[in-house]
Amino acid sequence: MKEKIRMGMIGGGKQAFIGAVHRIAANIDGLIELCCGALSSNPENAKASGKDLFLPDDRIYTSFEEMIISESKLPASERMHFVSIVTPNHLHFEPAMLALTHGFHVLIDKPITFSLEEAKALKAKAEETGLLICLTHTYSGYPMVKQAKQMISEGALGKIRKVCVEYPQGWLSLPAPMENKQAAWRADPAKSGISGCMADVGTHAAHLAEYISGLQITQICADLNIVVEDRLLDDDGNVLLRFNNGANGILMASQIAAGEENAIKIRVYGEKGGIEWHQMEPNTLTVRWLDQPTQVYRTGNSYLSDIAKFNTRTPSGHPEGYLEAFANIYKNFALTIEAKQEGIEPTPEILDFPNAMDGVRGMAFIENVVASSKSDQKWFDFKV
Amino acid sequence: MKEKIRMGMIGGGKQAFIGAVHRIAANIDGLIELCCGALSSNPENAKASGKDLFLPDDRIYTSFEEMIISESKLPASERMHFVSIVTPNHLHFEPAMLALTHGFHVLIDKPITFSLEEAKALKAKAEETGLLICLTHTYSGYPMVKQAKQMISEGALGKIRKVCVEYPQGWLSLPAPMENKQAAWRADPAKSGISGCMADVGTHAAHLAEYISGLQITQICADLNIVVEDRLLDDDGNVLLRFNNGANGILMASQIAAGEENAIKIRVYGEKGGIEWHQMEPNTLTVRWLDQPTQVYRTGNSYLSDIAKFNTRTPSGHPEGYLEAFANIYKNFALTIEAKQEGIEPTPEILDFPNAMDGVRGMAFIENVVASSKSDQKWFDFKV
Amino acid sequence: MKEKIRMGMIGGGKQAFIGAVHRIAANIDGLIELCCGALSSNPENAKASGKDLFLPDDRIYTSFEEMIISESKLPASERMHFVSIVTPNHLHFEPAMLALTHGFHVLIDKPITFSLEEAKALKAKAEETGLLICLTHTYSGYPMVKQAKQMISEGALGKIRKVCVEYPQGWLSLPAPMENKQAAWRADPAKSGISGCMADVGTHAAHLAEYISGLQITQICADLNIVVEDRLLDDDGNVLLRFNNGANGILMASQIAAGEENAIKIRVYGEKGGIEWHQMEPNTLTVRWLDQPTQVYRTGNSYLSDIAKFNTRTPSGHPEGYLEAFANIYKNFALTIEAKQEGIEPTPEILDFPNAMDGVRGMAFIENVVASSKSDQKWFDFKV
Amino acid sequence: MKEKIRMGMIGGGKQAFIGAVHRIAANIDGLIELCCGALSSNPENAKASGKDLFLPDDRIYTSFEEMIISESKLPASERMHFVSIVTPNHLHFEPAMLALTHGFHVLIDKPITFSLEEAKALKAKAEETGLLICLTHTYSGYPMVKQAKQMISEGALGKIRKVCVEYPQGWLSLPAPMENKQAAWRADPAKSGISGCMADVGTHAAHLAEYISGLQITQICADLNIVVEDRLLDDDGNVLLRFNNGANGILMASQIAAGEENAIKIRVYGEKGGIEWHQMEPNTLTVRWLDQPTQVYRTGNSYLSDIAKFNTRTPSGHPEGYLEAFANIYKNFALTIEAKQEGIEPTPEILDFPNAMDGVRGMAFIENVVASSKSDQKWFDFKV
Structure with a gap:
């Protein structure tokens, strides 16, 4: 550079x-x-x-x-x-x-x-x-998320069967006071759009599910709720999922899960094993197997994939967090801009940031879950 | 006695x-x-x-x-x-x-x-x-489950808004070998009934949800799956829930969640806070609050409710487990029989074991989730 | 039988x-x-x-x-x-x-x-x-303790270099009220002996360290304390250890570690890896390796050693606890008595309970730590 | 600025x-x-x-x-x-x-x-x-460390009785290859000084113990070890501590604790309760009480002290890590420089970074533990 x-x-x-x-x-x-x-x-x-x-x-x-x-x-x-x-x-x-x-x-x-x-x-x-x-779908910037994606794409878990993703927060458990700017615009359909919770955090969960699993949501059955009175937009929701390889799933997102901080978590189960990742302990990736001891993969270790290492700054045991995950998106974006400036083809490694296609799928997620939630029909095709 | x-x-x-x-x-x-x-x-x-x-x-x-x-x-x-x-x-x-x-x-x-x-x-x-x-709905026999039920019934969490219960197991991830008797009868409709996973573990989850929350399921939207080929009964499922006070919920049960042991877990969120309990660390009850530090209640401590203490044998830090939870059901049942023998009215404390009504609701759960799963209708009334 | x-x-x-x-x-x-x-x-x-x-x-x-x-x-x-x-x-x-x-x-x-x-x-x-x-050194009765002992004796960790064992409790943080019988006799030299905390819980820690590691303590440097005024016996202590293979160690035992329940925990480090076990989550054995993901061994799984399985009653994910560990000692003792009754040589499996030799070493531990604590000499030979 | x-x-x-x-x-x-x-x-x-x-x-x-x-x-x-x-x-x-x-x-x-x-x-x-x-004693830069220090200084735990600090790492478990520059100079007395492990990580542990507790080490009894053959400096050690208020303690530091990453952890016990903090999950501070449920304080929440908040950038549940703790030291130092430039008296808040006095005590720690370890005398006065 x-x-x-x-x-x-x-x-x-x-x-x-x-x-x-x-x-x-x-x-x-x-x-x-x-x-x-x-x-x-x-x-x-x-x-x-x-x-x-x-x-x-x-x-x-x-x-x-x-x-x-x-x-x-x-x-x-x-x-x-x-x-x-x-x-x-x-x-x-x-x-x-x-x-x-x-x-x-x-x-x-x-x-x-x-x-x-x-x-x-x-x-x-x-x-x-x-x-x-x-x-900036931040959560895809974490090294252990990239490790999970890599292991799944290489078939370590076999065919994926089930994806459970959840994103409980509690900060909107009470009617928000006027002076909270963050809460105010998110609750205003003119500024936020047709959804509250699903737009704000549900989209992160959906993106994470597709990013890690390498699958795409094809059908949904959504139940969005307005729990706190007088709100105009959903502050909570549960969605049944079906993916393009036949796997099933659940997506839960809530901003009225009282006492929860920012607890986005994902589990993916395949034929041979399952992975679990929690954003609030982001440097740990738990990998469970059918007949072997559970393994705990940790950021910064020599046994990790190149893509995980490329997105890590410190040795193992020196926890990286939300800001570093965010920075990975910025860094990869900046390196790709630089490559373009210099007329070099960007490598897959640096192109690994959420892009316009992810943006389109995210907006489709919002529109589909809102429509599904209003519908009496059980399964709703995920249209992009 | x-x-x-x-x-x-x-x-x-x-x-x-x-x-x-x-x-x-x-x-x-x-x-x-x-x-x-x-x-x-x-x-x-x-x-x-x-x-x-x-x-x-x-x-x-x-x-x-x-x-x-x-x-x-x-x-x-x-x-x-x-x-x-x-x-x-x-x-x-x-x-x-x-x-x-x-x-x-x-x-x-x-x-x-x-x-x-x-x-x-x-x-x-x-x-x-x-x-x-x-x-023997074992999980309701744990002291920390009783503590949670007690706190919720006393209003500690305010009105309940959301119940998330899950019961992932992985032991049926592969087609079961012939010689596994446990797996064999559970997979046989003539012995197990109309459901596999939901009858075997889903009923525990549903019972736990109703027991702890004090609510009743009134509507469901179920998605049962046969994931392992050639099975005749569901080995996995996700169910959206609505409760009689308006709360929503999710119930997930699976026997193909590869690598999971016996991971029944429940979270209940109210207006003021939320509780979380995992069976695999049963002596811990996590209680989260809107604006106070999370509290960790532990079996055997002096600050617990009488009903939790009555169902505990050892001091704090001496872990009780599955067999003791099971034994609490037997003990309370035996004490109730004894009271009846002696013509004494059993106290609520010793009557605290799952009974015929719980059995009826459990069977209704099985029949309703199977019917809902087959239906194209989104919300299905829970009929008893 | x-x-x-x-x-x-x-x-x-x-x-x-x-x-x-x-x-x-x-x-x-x-x-x-x-x-x-x-x-x-x-x-x-x-x-x-x-x-x-x-x-x-x-x-x-x-x-x-x-x-x-x-x-x-x-x-x-x-x-x-x-x-x-x-x-x-x-x-x-x-x-x-x-x-x-x-x-x-x-x-x-x-x-x-x-x-x-x-x-x-x-x-x-x-x-x-x-x-x-x-x-009844209960803690040696846990299946995961036996698993650890087995793995170490088979050389999985290589030569053992360091053993850290601790047993913090908090229940004697305040002067005990007269009516607490448990606390009263333990604090009375005429009933308890020359030591309080070290006799009551330190001996468990020392036994666990020797049982799991297969080593013997050869030298100590003890610092026993009376923290709560007017006590006659130690309620806290820290001991530096040396073992017969040259390994070093620490033993900490306390009954004034305010807020702790019964937190006996051990870590053993060898050339190739280390193990960690906590009594308050007894069904988990953490095994760390130099260059591989950490492994989590769990009670009841097929990959465990025979000796761990022999001392387990329930499938994985159905937590066993303190009473089952205690029962393992009783069961093995009863089976050994039965074998003797029938003139059969007891197998190593059923002979795996603490015996008179462990009792002698436990009393030696008490006498040595008390003497070392009183001494100005740094290293004190562990005499039996 | x-x-x-x-x-x-x-x-x-x-x-x-x-x-x-x-x-x-x-x-x-x-x-x-x-x-x-x-x-x-x-x-x-x-x-x-x-x-x-x-x-x-x-x-x-x-x-x-x-x-x-x-x-x-x-x-x-x-x-x-x-x-x-x-x-x-x-x-x-x-x-x-x-x-x-x-x-x-x-x-x-x-x-x-x-x-x-x-x-x-x-x-x-x-x-x-x-x-x-x-x-840059990084670990004192974490918000939850500052929270702990604040609570202890305000007397929340009562008089401090015991401090247990440990810093196990495993990265020097094997003789270091020539090409590892980090390992090489640390192992060379001409570059590192009279101590290896104690200088590199033991000083962090000692600083953390004094910073959080507000106490000063007055006596030590040290056992330093060279575990890996042919090393010239200690790679492991255990130290008994006494503090200026009469509290006792232990400090363990090791670079041959195979499988450990960077597991600095501290526990401080007072008359009324105890705190526990692990660097590898730095946003959690566990506070235990004599007769109340354990509390879990978490970075970014409204109930924290001003000093914790001042050293935090993100809302609760968005984990900050090692780099942010490090950045807190830089930020406070820069703000103090700026205040000095402008002739303003720096506030205690921005003066909260390790300084020359901490440096002197750290060097004294190294010299004292090395001398104590060589001595046959049990208790060694900590001389500065």
């Missing part, structure tokens, strides 16, 4: 949770530089936030349009390489489309857009322009 | 797994005496098994009919007080009905009968005769 | 904790029958306790002398086979010696006696008479 | 493990900028490493002397604020002293120096110049 990859951020001003996470993820490996930002739709907040982040005054913008247009006029050696979009869901599509139109790669917080239609349009635009879209 | 309670066992001869477990459970507290048995339908096995168990020759019977008739003619001070029926499912009803008819209390391994109809008939007979029926 | 093995119990009347545990352990497998007892030195308590246990009036004795003499006069087909001594430490030697003198095998709760000298005298008497002494 | 704090790195070129960790830690929060480096004593490696890190050519130095002198001549607005020294132990003192002499703050990887004497000299120089020294 001859220079750092330059990032412009849209959203993520003061008080925004996920913007700070994205910046840490971009910082960790020292490969990416925050060069400009349109950090808030409020100009004062945008300016103050830019100053806090040590941005030069002339690259603190007050709208994404201004940023994209202005940056596109800078010399190639100065202008940003990609935008990172960390706004609420309803504000993903427009800046993403504008960035693609002006030749910038795009990284977006999940879900990719407000609707499936928008997602398809972005995917088409990316294909047309040859630009990259990266989606 | 003036004398030990006398038990006659039906089934449970050499090589039978569950018969040995029942005898240990009956032995542990020294309150129950095995006084006679019809331990096998094979007369030679019956005799050899009786000798192994130190039974006197004249109380080793070769059929349950012989045993029940003969015992009923002995003086009250000698004859058995109850029968323990540990035969395969299709051989529960007849001996149970005959025992009730001849004035003996009845303990039966779950599920109570071969069909819901039989279960209702037994329940009616027990009510008519005033005799007791006890069903 | 043609008849049950008959046990006479000394001590263990109402309110005694460990007596009840011994009876459950003896009951579990249905091989042993409590036939008589001298359950308390208080005649009324002795009688009431005997009645509670359904003993016939003529075999409820009011002193151990009466019991041993009377039983020795009964015909062989009726009289007890062994005594179980569950009194405080200072009341072990006399009944044990009298029993041996009258031809009865002896089972004693640990530590075997009040002093090393007494222990040696008992051992000599047992050798002289050919009678058996069994000592 | 008006500008990023500028760091110059000494050591940490290609292939160096700990240098990369330091850079990530410095990067995470976007507050620190790597502005120059003398990354290797090999000029070619120094230059290549500097290029890889996007350093401008004129600030890639080939010796620490060159770097310190050159930087000191740059205008204040450009020159580095501090040096980060990540060389082997024998190369800490000289650059640190030179940096202090030229007005630069100093951050050093632990142990602070090669000898206690050097450590005292650095501390004196820092006091004389008013410059800061920061030592």
Whole structure:
């Protein structure tokens, strides 16, 4: 790498949770530089936030349009390489489309857009322009998740028969107070879209299930619930699954599972054994066998696959966490941008980040579970 | 107690797994005496098994009919007080009905009968005769399960919103070899009934969910699967649940979850917090709260409820297990028989064992999940 | 087995904790029958306790002398086979010696006696008479402990380099109230002997370390403490260890480790790997390797050693606990008595219970740690 | 903060493990900028490493002397604020002293120096110049460690009675191959100093024990071992401890605990309860009480102390790890430098990083355990 990859951020001003996470993820490996930002739709907040982040005054913008247009006029050696979009869901599509139109790669917080239609349009635009879209399905960035995917793809478990994925959180167990910005926009259909819990965390679970198993969901039977009174969007749900190889599954997602933190967990059972991974102890992958002692694979050990090692920074026993998983997505995206800059074909290793297709499937998941939940029909075809 | 309670066992001869477990459970507290048995339908096995168990020759019977008739003619001070029926499912009803008819209390391994109809008939007979029926839903015998039930009934978690229960096993991941008797009868519809996995372990999960939560299942949406080729009965299944207070839930049961041992686990979430209990670490009850540190309740501590303490034999840190949970059911049943013998009203504490009503609901569970699974209708009313 | 093995119990009347545990352990497998007892030195308590246990009036004795003499006069087909001594430490030697003198095998709760000298005298008497002494070092009765011992003896870990054993309890963190009988006699040098914590739980830890590793302690450096004011005996201690093969180790035992239940735990490290076992999750044995995933061995699985299987009653995932570990000692002892009765050489499998030699080493441990703790000399030879 | 704090790195070129960790830690929060480096004593490696890190050519130095002198001549607005020294132990003192002499703050990887004497000299120089020294005892940077320290200092556990700290690793179980640079210098007395294992990991354990408990070690009894043949320095050791309030303790450190990763763990017991923390699950703090359920405190929750929250970046359930703990030390050090730049008194919150005094105590620990281990005297006064 001859220079750092330059990032412009849209959203993520003061008080925004996920913007700070994205910046840490971009910082960790020292490969990416925050060069400009349109950090808030409020100009004062945008300016103050830019100053806090040590941005030069002339690259603190007050709208994404201004940023994209202005940056596109800078010399190639100065202008940003990609935008990172960390706004609420309803504000993903427009800046993403504008960035693609002006030749910038795009990284977006999940879900990719407000609707499936928008997602398809972005995917088409990316294909047309040859630009990259990266989606931050963080949990696929963990080394032990990659280890599981690798073992399953190599057939270690035999044919996959059952996938159980769950994502219980408890933080929306009570009606959210007005001042909680995170909770507020997620509960507002105009900003979040047609789903609450399933859009926010269910999509992570669905992505993880497909990523690890290498399978695709083909049929669902969904039961979405509004548990806390006066909510407009689901805050809980259970979904029966069928996959394209005949495997069955369950997906549970909840934001009213009182006392749970961020307990995304997956189990995949095959003919020969099963794997289990919990995000809250992410450096452990439990592998169970029919007639042998259970094995505990741990991040950082010599016996792991190359792909797990490539996404690890520390030796075994030095726990990596959520921010490092997030950083793996940024790092792989940045290395792929760099390869493209240099006209090199990106390796599968660095292309291993969620992309536009994952974004489309995620939006399809949201639309399908909402439709299935409203239907009296038991099994509902998963349409993309 | 003036004398030990006398038990006659039906089934449970050499090589039978569950018969040995029942005898240990009956032995542990020294309150129950095995006084006679019809331990096998094979007369030679019956005799050899009786000798192994130190039974006197004249109380080793070769059929349950012989045993029940003969015992009923002995003086009250000698004859058995109850029968323990540990035969395969299709051989529960007849001996149970005959025992009730001849004035003996009845303990039966779950599920109570071969069909819901039989279960209702037994329940009616027990009510008519005033005799007791006890069903060994073992998992409800654990002290920490009773603690959870107690806390929930006292409102510690607020209104219950969600119940997730699962019972993964892996022992039927491969086609069972002919010589495995346990696997063989369970896979045979003529002996097991209309369901395999759901009858064998799903009923435990359903019972545990209702026992701990104090709720009743009112609607289900079931997806039963035959995963291993050539099986005739379900070996896996996922069920969406709705409860009588509006709570939702999931029940997963599987015998093809490769590598899993006997991993029945339950989580119940209410407005204020949630509980979690795993059978494989049964002395721990995890209680999570909205805004306080998670608490870990442990068997044998002074802060537990009276009902948990009543069902515990050792101080904290001296783990009790499956056999002690089983023994709690036997002990409470024996103490209730004794109270009845002495004309005393049994206390709620000793009446705390699964009974005929639980048996009827268990059979209803089996019939409903099988029917729901075959149906295209999404939500299926749980009919008893 | 043609008849049950008959046990006479000394001590263990109402309110005694460990007596009840011994009876459950003896009951579990249905091989042993409590036939008589001298359950308390208080005649009324002795009688009431005997009645509670359904003993016939003529075999409820009011002193151990009466019991041993009377039983020795009964015909062989009726009289007890062994005594179980569950009194405080200072009341072990006399009944044990009298029993041996009258031809009865002896089972004693640990530590075997009040002093090393007494222990040696008992051992000599047992050798002289050919009678058996069994000592209830419960923790060596767990199947996973036996699995660990077996693996180590077969060289799975290579040469052993380090042994870390600890036994923290918290129940004596406060001055014990007068009415706690368990705490009272243990704190009284006239009843407990020269040590409190080390005699009560340290001996278990030392036995476990030697049992699992197959090594013997040869040198110690002990630091015993009286943490709670006004105690007369140690309630806490740390000991550096050296073993006969050059391995080093640590033994920590405490009864003032506030909040701990009964957390005996051991780790043994060899050249090739290490094992870890916790009593509070006794069905799990963790085995770590230099360059392979950690393995989790679990009770009841087909891949375990014969000796582990022989000491297990239930399939994997059906947790066995403290009472079953205790029962394994009783069962093996009973089977050995039976073999002797029938003139058969006991197999190593059934001889696998702690014996007089373990009792002598346990008393030596107590005397050596107390002496070492008082000494200014760093390393103290472990003298037996 | 008006500008990023500028760091110059000494050591940490290609292939160096700990240098990369330091850079990530410095990067995470976007507050620190790597502005120059003398990354290797090999000029070619120094230059290549500097290029890889996007350093401008004129600030890639080939010796620490060159770097310190050159930087000191740059205008204040450009020159580095501090040096980060990540060389082997024998190369800490000289650059640190030179940096202090030229007005630069100093951050050093632990142990602070090669000898206690050097450590005292650095501390004196820092006091004389008013410059800061920061030592990366990483484990004190974890939020749950700070929570534990806070609770103990507020008396939640009552008077502290016992501290058990251990740091088992297994990576030196075999003679290290020549090409392992990490292992090689640590095993060489000329580079590592008078101790191997105790200097490398034992010092972390000792620091953690004093940091969390708020106590100071006053007496020790050490048993250091060379387990792998032909080593020149200890690779394992056990130490009995006494603290200044009368509490006792144990410290175990090993690099031949085969199969262990990086398992530093601490337990502290007081009159009212005890805490337990494991580095490999760092977001969990277990708090046990005499008569209440055990509590599990978890990073990121609202009920935690301010100091824990100040050192956390993500919401509960989003695990932070080793790199974030490391980053907390860098962040607090940078904020303190900034406060000093601006003439503001640093708050206790930002001053919470290990300093010169910790460095001196760490070197004293090494010298004392080595001396104690060689001595026949049991208790050895901890001299600083």
